[in-house]
Amino acid sequence: MAHHEFVYREPGTQSRAIALRDEKSLSPSYTRSYGFAISHGSGAEVWDADGNRYVDFAAGIAVLATGYSHPRIVAAIQEQAARYIHIGATDFFCPEPVKLAEKLQQIIPVHHAAPEDKRVYFANSGTEAIEAALKLARYREHRSHLIAFYGGFHGRTMGSLSLTASKNKQRGGYPYIPGGVTHVPYPARNECNDCENNGCCSQCWSDAVGFIEKFVFKKVPPREVAAVVVEPIQGEGGYLVPRADFFPRLRQMCDKYGILLIADEIQSGVGRTGKWTALEHFGVAADIVCLAKGLGSGVPIGAIVAHDNVMSKWVPGAHASTFGGNPLACAAGLATLNVIEDEHLMTQVTELGDYTLKRLQNFMQHHPSLSRVDGMGFMIGVDFKDAQGNPIPNFRDEVVNQAYLNGLLLLGCGESGIRFAPPLVLTKPLLEEGLDILEHTIANVEEELWVSAED
Numbered sequence: 001m002a003h004h005e006f007v008y009r010e011p012g013t014q015s016r017a018i019a020l021r022d023e024k025s026l027s028p029s030y031t032r033s034y035g036f037a038i039s040h041g042s043g044a045e046v047w048d049a050d051g052n053r054y055v056d057f058a059a060g061i062a063v064l065a066t067g068y069s070h071p072r073i074v075a076a077i078q079e080q081a082a083r084y085i086h087i088g089a090t091d092f093f094c095p096e097p098v099k100l101a102e103k104l105q106q107i108i109p110v111h112h113a114a115p116e117d118k119r120v121y122f123a124n125s126g127t128e129a130i131e132a133a134l135k136l137a138r139y140r141e142h143r144s145h146l147i148a149f150y151g152g153f154h155g156r157t158m159g160s161l162s163l164t165a166s167k168n169k170q171r172g173g174y175p176y177i178p179g180g181v182t183h184v185p186y187p188a189r190n191e192c193n194d195c196e197n198n199g200c201c202s203q204c205w206s207d208a209v210g211f212i213e214k215f216v217f218k219k220v221p222p223r224e225v226a227a228v229v230v231e232p233i234q235g236e237g238g239y240l241v242p243r244a245d246f247f248p249r250l251r252q253m254c255d256k257y258g259i260l261l262i263a264d265e266i267q268s269g270v271g272r273t274g275k276w277t278a279l280e281h282f283g284v285a286a287d288i289v290c291l292a293k294g295l296g297s298g299v300p301i302g303a304i305v306a307h308d309n310v311m312s313k314w315v316p317g318a319h320a321s322t323f324g325g326n327p328l329a330c331a332a333g334l335a336t337l338n339v340i341e342d343e344h345l346m347t348q349v350t351e352l353g354d355y356t357l358k359r360l361q362n363f364m365q366h367h368p369s370l371s372r373v374d375g376m377g378f379m380i381g382v383d384f385k386d387a388q389g390n391p392i393p394n395f396r397d398e399v400v401n402q403a404y405l406n407g408l409l410l411l412g413c414g415e416s417g418i419r420f421a422p423p424l425v426l427t428k429p430l431l432e433e434g435l436d437i438l439e440h441t442i443a444n445v446e447e448e449l450w451v452s453a454e455d
């Protein structure tokens with residue numbers, strides 16, 4: 001506890017005043033994790049309207065790759081805005097999307113594609129990147145069916161919602177979600193207490209590829225399957241890392257049947273796991289890679305990168321967007337990728353991520369509420385379970401709430417987990433400060449709420 005003095009704080013009057021106006025003016029469909037209103041941010045620190053300071057392990061839902069207002073991102077946006085803010089992608093040619101596409105051709109791996117073989121389509125958000133990928137995959141050979149995973153989150157517009165199977169409140173109440181999607185269990189490692197490493201029991205759902213070949217293909221002929229859509233590390237579903245053999249086997253299966261592999265790297269991409277894409281950790285590449293979140297450092301942008309063999313099936317007019325590839329977002333995107341490279345952020349993410357993983361795994365040895373600590377780089381999940389091994393969402397919510405009151409921003413994920421997803425620019429001293437708060441908070445919530453097996 002050497003690094004931090006804990007101050008228990010309630011949301012102040014300024015924050016409460018904004019929250020009250022928010023309630024009277026904005027849709028009630030937004031969930032809110034904390035009661036404060038932002039004043040400003042810098043790097044991985046945020047100040048609220050009442051002057052309280054927070055360490056940020058959430059990064060605007062894993063978006064703020066370069067922090068809240070990196071000077072080079074601000075300059076890129078300002079310079080671009082001073083020249084022109086918008087032209088439509090279908091108006092005339094524009095250098096900014098070309099420059100960003102050329103950079104993505106260099107850094108984003110695509111199956112059997114040299115840089116010059118790749119093509120990029122720009123959208124404005126994660127869900128729109130997924131919509132584009134689905135449309136392209138189905139359009140290519142007029143195959144209708146898609147395979148996705150339980151626990152997966154791919155967005156909330158109707159096409160992406162047909163793939164999402166993370167929380168039933170996200171789909172519930174919408175009667176006409178498009179069909180043609182079969183969900184299968186995600187083969188997460190380290191998900192149950194009985195298996196040391198790679199999953200060996202029915203709870204780990206270890207053989208997802210076998211399940212597809214043995215069962216899904218009984219229902220749908222493989223020649224009618226357009227694509228398998230998968231998060232290389234499951235995000236909203238719990239920050240779950242798959243078994244090591246999953247992606248090589250999935251890649252093989254896709255190649256065998258001419259099925260496209262679509263990697264949803266919207267949360268895991270752009271350096272978050274210490275590589276440009278998380279799939280690189282598993283030694284395979286996808287046919288279509290979906291990006292968003294971190295790509296614009298907070299300026300809305302989405303992108304898909306695919307082999308020209310695939311994207312060239314689209315004829316002019318088959319898909320487009322008014323704002324997609326807009327110069328402001330593309331200038332922010334290019335500046336983001338350059339900052340990640342120039343400041344060696346992926347090396348830092350790997351080193352600090354390993355440190356965090358070890359420290360939390362060590363903490364877990366002495367704290368019975370933690371059932372799993374796993375992840376890669378700045379994408380680490382911590383699960384809480386009761387003494388019988390059941391999820392404890394109330395306990396998790398209390399950890400998130402008390403961490404906030406102690407000056408640390410966290411986000412939940414999965415049934416009763418939290419995620420470590422800070423800006424990639426997080427420094428070692430700030431990391432230590434945040435981890436001190438997190439450990440102190442968990443210990444405190446354990447004292448208040450933990451019921452041991454003997455009790």
Ligand SMILES: Cc1ncc(COP(=O)(O)O)c(C=O)c1O
Pocket residue numbers: 061125126127128130153154155156231235236264265266267268292293
């Ligand atoms: C893996 C993944 N895919 C897609 C999305 C949807 O992105 P957006 O909210 O920008 O539409 C998200 C958002 O959390 C995500 O985490």
